[in-house]
Amino acid sequence: MSFPPEEVRDRLSSAVLADVLDRLGHRQSALPSTVRPLNPAWKIFGRAATLRAVAVRVEPSHPYAVEMECIDALQPGDMLIAATDGDRGSALWGELLSTSARARGAVGVVLDGLTRDAARILAMDFPVFAAGFSPLDSKGRLDCVEHGRPIRFGECVVCPGDWVFGDIDGVVVIPNEVCETALVRALEKVSGENRVRDELEQGRSLREVFAEHGIL
Numbered sequence: 001m002s003f004p005p006e007e008v009r010d011r012l013s014s015a016v017l018a019d020v021l022d023r024l025g026h027r028q029s030a031l032p033s034t035v036r037p038l039n040p041a042w043k044i045f046g047r048a049a050t051l052r053a054v055a056v057r058v059e060p061s062h063p064y065a066v067e068m069e070c071i072d073a074l075q076p077g078d079m080l081i082a083a084t085d086g087d088r089g090s091a092l093w094g095e096l097l098s099t100s101a102r103a104r105g106a107v108g109v110v111l112d113g114l115t116r117d118a119a120r121i122l123a124m125d126f127p128v129f130a131a132g133f134s135p136l137d138s139k140g141r142l143d144c145v146e147h148g149r150p151i152r153f154g155e156c157v158v159c160p161g162d163w164v165f166g167d168i169d170g171v172v173v174i175p176n177e178v179c180e181t182a183l184v185r186a187l188e189k190v191s192g193e194n195r196v197r198d199e200l201e202q203g204r205s206l207r208e209v210f211a212e213h214g215i216l
Contacts, residue, residue: 001163003183005077005107008165009045012186014172016193017165020185024178031171032086032154034131035110038118042127044108044166046079048158048173051147053084053092053113059140070147071097076105079164082144083151084113090141091116091134098126110164110171112153113142129166189215 014030021029037044051070074080080101084092093109095117101109108127115121115130116137150159156173158164163174174182192215200206 001179001183003180005045008183009043011190012045012165012183014165014167014169016186016189017172017174017182018170020182020189021172021174021178023185024182026175026178028155028157029172029174031110031156031173032112032131033170034086035112035129035171036131037127037129037166037168038115038122039125039127040168042108042129042167044079044110044127044129044164044171046077046107046164047075048081048160048162048164049074049078049106049147050149050151050158050160051080051082051144052149052151053082053087053138053142053144055085055087055089056141056143060143063139063143066144066147067092067097070144071100071104073147074101074104074106078104078106080106080109081151081153081158081164082109082111082113083153083158084111084142086131086154087113087142088132088134090114090136090138092138092142092144093128093130095120095124098124098128102126108166110166127166129171 091114093115110129114134161176
């Protein structure tokens, strides 16, 4: 990818990227709306590193094995995307995992399940997007079964190496094969929206501005 990740993160938004991906035919780009940032100010952008967990009823013989393998394999710029099929029985994520992921160079974590140690994660300012909170440990309740493979996350399929952008509005997945095109068009759309905003602030008719620019 030729765009500096920091520029993408700072200049774009999930809404702009979702609009662009709609036009590129990727209409299931958004992860479930239940996935929220612990801190509404956080914005994230990075490469997807995938992890899948399933609900279990007994403690596995080697708890956390696949989870630890996944985190130890993280590379700088990675975004860990963990799917639990929306399990709400325990917290897959927590402070110590955040500490290790950050030390490996990960830029954030997105999971469709729960996290714990929220206060400490907020204090360390490591972006975690989750569906809620629980004090319960995942051991004997969830077990990670694979990483580095495509995973289904709500209506969206996330593949390793896809690009993931998140902010207060939600999380959007940009398939790697359309990333350059999507980012070019998204930056163009931001420039267009800035022009439209300026004209609306000057009192021009919304209908006239939309007819001229096609942006709303």
